[in-house]
Amino acid sequence: MRPGLEPFENHLAVEKGYSPHTLRAYLCDLDQFCDYVAHGPAAFERDDGEPHPPASLDVLGRAVRNDVRGFLAHVQTRGGSSRTSSRKLASIRAAYKFCVRSGLLEDNPAQTVRSPKHARNLPDALTIPEVTALVESPDMSLPLGVRDRALLEVLYSSGIRAAELAGLNIQSLDLDSGLMRVLGKRRKERLGQLGQYAIQALREYLRVRPQLGEPRHDRLFVNHRGGPLTTRSVQRIVEKYVRRILPGRREISPHTLRHTFATHMLNAGADLRVVQELLGHESLSSTQIYTHVSIDRLKEVYRHSHPHA
Secondary structure (H helix, E strand, O other): OOOOOHHHHHHHHHHHOOEEEEEHHHHHHHHHHHHHHHHHHHHOOOOOOOOOOOOOOHHHHHHHHHHHHHHHHHHHEEEEEEEHHHHHHHHHHHHHHHHHHHHOOOOOOOOOOOOOOOOOOOOOOHHHHHHHHHHHOOOOHHHHHHHHHHHHHHHHHHHOHHHHHHHOEEEHEEEEEEEEEEEHHHEEEEEEEOOOHHHHHHHHHHHHHHHHHOOOOEEEOOOOOOOOOOOHHHHHHHHHHHHHHOOOOOOOOOHHHHHHHHHHHOOOOHHHHHHHHHOOOOOHHHHHHHHHHHHHHHHHHHHHHOOOO
């Protein structure tokens, strides 16, 4: 625990519901910032394997606006991207905002510091023939192949994250209505949609699921021993079929299927806010990055709609 910052740590874990990975990232950013405030640029000379001293309320209270700006500048000087700096600033802001609101500190030196500008990388998406070849590639004569087909169909059909898929329970499914309960980031629940191909693949998988190690739990997707699939296991399964079917597209991951879902939905005319809800994005700006893929559709609509087109 960081001296004096126990309430902030509990706030992130309990009130915000952050995952252990996100919580660790926030606190590591805070440790690095406090180390910089206490020791200046020398804090960045530490070996990668050497952890920074834990952040403390005392060091946060000594920091001023120029410390925040200098820290972010040094992050980029040491090779960090503008996106990395933005994430670290978000961690620092969150800590100060909580501490000021709770009466632990009086000032927030990060309040007026602007987030570094950065270009948004356009998401990669598969074409319809590519995604069709990928989801149809598992060997349906084997129980594991039936599982993999269902897994790929659900990822593409619903656009859920790999971690969300790994966390699905059998009780989460309502195959008759084509819906499932998805537990997303910060443990927020939403309804996910399942298309007919995914529903059929899931029905076939549920019939063979008992053959996979006789699982004694209700987690939907299991490995060959019957244990629950992890997020990393989902990534490995997708990568296996990518190497086999799309060897020239080795950068494809489960998140690529999420991008592909959003891209194909928008290209087919889906409302942006509907896609936002299906993806579980809190902010519409997170979904707007996909609108670039609809340019061809916009041109087509214009040509068919405008009298002088």
